[in-house]
Amino acid sequence: KMATNPPKLRTVISDNERLLKLKNAFEEKFGESPQFYAYAPGRVNLIGEHIDYCGYSVLPMAIEQNILAAVSVNNSGTITLANINPQYRDFTLSCSEEITIDRENPKWHYYFLCGVKGIQEEFGMARLAGMSCLVDGTIPPSSGLSSSSALVCCAGLVTTEANQKSLSKVALAEICAKCERYIGTEGGGMDQSISFLAEPGKAKLIEFQPLRATDVKLPDGAVFVISNCCVEMNKAATSHFNIRVVECRIAAKFLARARGLDSSRLLKLAQVQSELKASLEEMLALVDEVLHPEAYSREEICQGLGITSEQFSTTVLSSNTQHVTHFKLHQRAKHVYGEAARVRQFQSVCEGGGADSIQTLGELMKQSHASCRDLYECSCPELDQLVDVCLKSGAVGSRLTGAGWGGCAVSMVPSEKVKSFLQAVRESYFLPDPRRAAMEAQSLFVSKPGGGAAVLLEE
Numbered sequence: 001k002m003a004t005n006p007p008k009l010r011t012v013i014s015d016n017e018r019l020l021k022l023k024n025a026f027e028e029k030f031g032e033s034p035q036f037y038a039y040a041p042g043r044v045n046l047i048g049e050h051i052d053y054c055g056y057s058v059l060p061m062a063i064e065q066n067i068l069a070a071v072s073v074n075n076s077g078t079i080t081l082a083n084i085n086p087q088y089r090d091f092t093l094s095c096s097e098e099i100t101i102d103r104e105n106p107k108w109h110y111y112f113l114c115g116v117k118g119i120q121e122e123f124g125m126a127r128l129a130g131m132s133c134l135v136d137g138t139i140p141p142s143s144g145l146s147s148s149s150a151l152v153c154c155a156g157l158v159t160t161e162a163n164q165k166s167l168s169k170v171a172l173a174e175i176c177a178k179c180e181r182y183i184g185t186e187g188g189g190m191d192q193s194i195s196f197l198a199e200p201g202k203a204k205l206i207e208f209q210p211l212r213a214t215d216v217k218l219p220d221g222a223v224f225v226i227s228n229c230c231v232e233m234n235k236a237a238t239s240h241f242n243i244r245v246v247e248c249r250i251a252a253k254f255l256a257r258a259r260g261l262d263s264s265r266l267l268k269l270a271q272v273q274s275e276l277k278a279s280l281e282e283m284l285a286l287v288d289e290v291l292h293p294e295a296y297s298r299e300e301i302c303q304g305l306g307i308t309s310e311q312f313s314t315t316v317l318s319s320n321t322q323h324v325t326h327f328k329l330h331q332r333a334k335h336v337y338g339e340a341a342r343v344r345q346f347q348s349v350c351e352g353g354g355a356d357s358i359q360t361l362g363e364l365m366k367q368s369h370a371s372c373r374d375l376y377e378c379s380c381p382e383l384d385q386l387v388d389v390c391l392k393s394g395a396v397g398s399r400l401t402g403a404g405w406g407g408c409a410v411s412m413v414p415s416e417k418v419k420s421f422l423q424a425v426r427e428s429y430f431l432p433d434p435r436r437a438a439m440e441a442q443s444l445f446v447s448k449p450g451g452g453a454a455v456l457l458e459e
Helices: 017-030 108-123 147-162 169-183 190-197 240-258 269-276 280-290 298-305 309-316 329-352 357-374 381-392 415-430 434-442
Strands: 008-011 036-047 059-074 078-083 091-094 130-137 203-207 212-216 222-228 397-401 408-414 444-447 454-458
Touching (some): 017 059, 036 147, 036 190, 036 397, 108 147, 108 169, 147 169, 203 329, 222 381, 222 415, 240 280, 240 298, 240 309, 269 280, 269 329, 280 329, 298 309, 329 357, 357 397, 357 408, 381 397, 381 408, 415 444, 434 444
Parallel strands (some): 008 454
Antiparallel strands (some): 036 059, 036 454, 059 130, 203 212, 222 408
16 A cells, blocks of 8 residues: 555536635636646654664654645746745745755745755756646644645645646655755654554554654544644754754764764664664663763864864854764664654554553653653743643643654543633633634644545646
């Protein structure tokens, strides 16, 4: 099934209010009808935070919120991008000019252009088909639900379809994961993979190198509720995210050297584990043995790795982490190996499906949040407060989801408590604050696992 291409679905546009609205807006703007539509869903990661770029499996599900685009292909020699939301400006480029993406200035259309450029390079197309494209997104931006990756995936799918090319879901996911790096985010590929590989009603265990997705059946009797702490976090505009990527890279090199491995070619904590053929428990013990909890200075790292300060800047740091002077290696590696173990446990509890499985999964989610907060330091006071409110309101487990530093929490709530849970969270977290109260409608919702990216054709 994984080798298949994203589906092309025949749809009666007039039966769907959102599609009809998008079609009408497209006709008004471009003076013609769309030839096809494409969408890519956002996702919520149930467990496994900040470990995909270290080489470890994660456990997300797609959500119903998505990026939807209406497209017509033409001979104009230009690509015109527009957004239903007036705060995002139109953008036009010539089909023959080279696509440039400004990392210093992450505007919405640059995410779209990442997807276009990825497909263009995959097929070595000198000249792309001209097209007009109108985008409508229902994923709250900067909320940790992967709105930016969904936009890149939607653009990759649109470009493939508009240029009459064909790619499998896996190939599209891999291309979109790579090309999102043009905007400067060194992610691991989870967001793009679930956006293409999701199936309705199922979460997925996603493994990397090679990319594969395994169905995970979530327990009956509980649902997942997403709540946004209303603090925005833009990964591309800040260096928090890439600093963690670099800290994990350095930790991997220190652990490899301590065990006599060639650290120059090892970049990921998972690679060190597989070279040593060690268990995650053994890796956690190795972290305690080799790395000290105090932050490491640049000098200490260069000395420990036997490299010059210049080599450190060019081979270890990324462009937006050159300013960092101190690195926490022990805490970051400890989080990654611990979280990787929790993902495996979460999967096996779902497979076992025992009577107390909901409680056990809830415990794993709580441990995950504590590790993100204390060891990875990717939470924020509002997220911690929100997770606390969710647990007091009846969730069996709650944790930040997505990169953190703002954005959303995901909570596992017994089905019979959902109504009272939503009311309690509304009253304790959203209503006391006018700004949060205004955002509440799109910031607190029950999420069912949705399907993956698709092309829609009008019946």
